[in-house]
Amino acid sequence: MVARFLTLKLTLMGNTFRKSVWQTIGMIVAAVYALSIVGLLVVAVVGLGVFEDPAWAGLAITLGGALTVLGWWLIPIFAFGVDATLDPHRFSTYAIPRRTLVAGLAVAGLVSVPGIATVLTALGTSFAWVLEPGTLLVALVGAALGVATCVVGSRAITTLLAPVLESRRYREVVTLVALVLVVSIGPLIGWLANGVEVSIEANPGDSTGMQLLPVFEQAAGVVGWTPFGASWALASTAHDGDWAGLVGRLAVALGTIALAWLVWDRALARALERPPVGDSGGGRAKGLGAFGRVPFSPTWAVAARTATYWLRDPRYSGSLAIVPLLPVIMYFSSQSTGNYFLLLATGPFVAWILGFSISNDIAYDNTAFALHVASGVDGKADRWGRAIPMLTVGPLVSAATVIASVWVADSWHLALPLLGLAFGFLLVSTGVSSAASARLVYPVAKPGESPLKSPQGAAMATMVSQGIGFLITAGLSLPVLGVGIAALILGGALWGAATLLVGVLYGALILVLAVRFGARVFDRRLPELLQQVQSFP
Known part of the structure; x- marks a missing residue:
């Protein structure tokens, strides 16, 4: 036997x-x-x-x-x-x-x-x-x-x-x-x-x-x-x-x-x-939740659903749990090297990671993505709906990280350029994610499974998709990075204000263009996207 x-x-x-x-x-x-x-x-x-x-x-x-x-x-x-x-x-x-x-x-x-x-x-x-x-x-x-x-x-x-x-x-x-x-x-x-x-x-x-x-x-x-x-x-x-x-x-x-x-x-x-049967009791209804606090439109309905996922789905909340720990990691690394460069870079890095976290949002929907297809949600509403929660929380988290890092490092003169870099990276990475998630979709853990679990065969697809996304984000972020480096080297309030202005305006421009591109790709590939999501192991 x-x-x-x-x-x-x-x-x-x-x-x-x-x-x-x-x-x-x-x-x-x-x-x-x-x-x-x-x-x-x-x-x-x-x-x-x-x-x-x-x-x-x-x-x-x-x-x-x-x-x-x-x-x-x-x-x-x-x-x-x-x-x-x-x-x-x-x-x-x-x-x-x-x-x-x-x-x-x-x-x-x-x-x-x-x-x-x-x-x-x-x-x-x-x-x-x-x-x-x-x-x-x-x-x-x-x-x-x-x-x-x-x-x-x-x-x-x-x-x-x-x-x-x-x-x-x-x-x-x-x-x-x-x-x-x-x-x-x-x-x-x-x-x-x-x-x-x-x-x-x-x-x-x-x-x-x-x-x-x-x-x-x-x-x-x-x-x-x-x-x-x-x-x-x-x-x-x-x-x-x-x-x-x-x-x-x-x-x-x-x-x-x-x-x-x-x-x-x-x-x-x-x-x-007595085999386990899972949770027997369901949650009690508490109204419409986030859906009752947003305007009545397809875009805001998608935004409310995405915000609910971020709060209640451990696959999303686990990603957010890492963010407060990144400054701690950078602080210890700075202590071992004797300078605060890594700590000061935490704010822009956190912003980059936050924006890129929605680059595979469709795959996390799993079978719920069929609702988008059946209800006829267009690409513009879907792309902006997924980006709105990140654009609401992301700037606050990025700004708080920057302020905390310059306070610990006692480098308040770098606050403006670091804020400019953080906001620019957040907007650019969110835009690239909105475009990439309509084209590059790879398998993820299913709802209810461990976020630490990787589906069999997904490692290579994940590396390729994320590698392409990171390269595109890095290339489009060069203008903001260039102005930010100049501000850090030359110093002065004017250069800091210029970095903040360029980061916000240029990042907003890339975000709008990327969302429009992603919306067109989403509308064109909607049947293929549904087929991909349903075929994931």
Whole structure:
């Protein structure tokens, strides 16, 4: 029966290559990228163990393995909706013993790009102890236990939290938390790098590796006794001859797998008997919302619907959640470099990103785009309706970011030119988005899915479409950028006022022309756009 699960998963993976060319390309690119990373990691770790100090290899395997387990356990919680090809609910009508079902799902969970990469990395890095046959055997056992900890623990957590994961409110909150964690990685790395640099300057006689070795040893010593790192620390413990520690870590590893297996088994039984049905209660009617606050016209109806999406759809609100964090990232980056250039550039950069955020608005409509076709909304009303919410909120957010950056940097003399750049970039990027979204449409996460999820085969189309849009926006923004650079170099209130005037007037001109062009393209390609949106996987 386990072999049948494995065959079924392989068949499903093979069928993805027949769906579309983009899915095939995406799978091949992901596989090549994963194999290259695996090869680099294995060569580096094995080289440490064979040609350098085996202790370094043990530290790398313990800490890296713990991070791998943590990723397997946490990523499915944030990126909900991924790898549901073997959903256990689909087997509820079959008389399959639960233990057999758990074992089959566990083995099938390895048949994916991340699963295969994890197995190859775990087995390959074990040969860092190739010069010590006894330790190598322990390392292979630890690798098998580590992979089992990854898969069983991941399945146990996702199955246990399945009723909560079905909640739309939970998905919205988790999305925002995930985005905050992702954008915080940069400042954290900068802070750590700055601390290492200070440590090196304080102890110039020691090499960087010798200064960091005690820190890594202490971290590995603690992590090796946790469920995340116990399996991976078995080999280094055997190498040190700590047999009591080896038995203790083996007990922690086996206990973790047994507990995760038990949790998964009980959660699966509950899920099969009482499968989640999603949110049962609908929201209570509270009037027309944004539709009751705008004039009665097709343009303002589209604007009201777009504004509602921005407030209630996590795929939109997640994009807005990043904006307040960008100044924080730029501030930490400026602290590490010693100047405030990146911080001062935050306002124009935020404006650019805000305007470009509506460049694929039609794809986010999903099946709701059929309402535009059925109701006969013309291109002009659709283009301006989607741009109005951005033109209402965008200038306020951009201006607030500019004022905050010049206040922190104490550079009030740059306020006018930076405002001019921000408003110019916002108007130009909004105009380009209004034109591009009528021509370049690519797959996105469907309503209710994780905003962090990318449909299979969409990576290449996304890169090409966004690359073209960014190049066009950059080219059309050159006049505003040129005046802004002149104002920053020459200084003076007149140059600042000129930048603000040029940014607003030139940006407004590009916006009007781009919206008109986008409206004509929209009217001409309306059937093709509907067909594209409905064909997205």
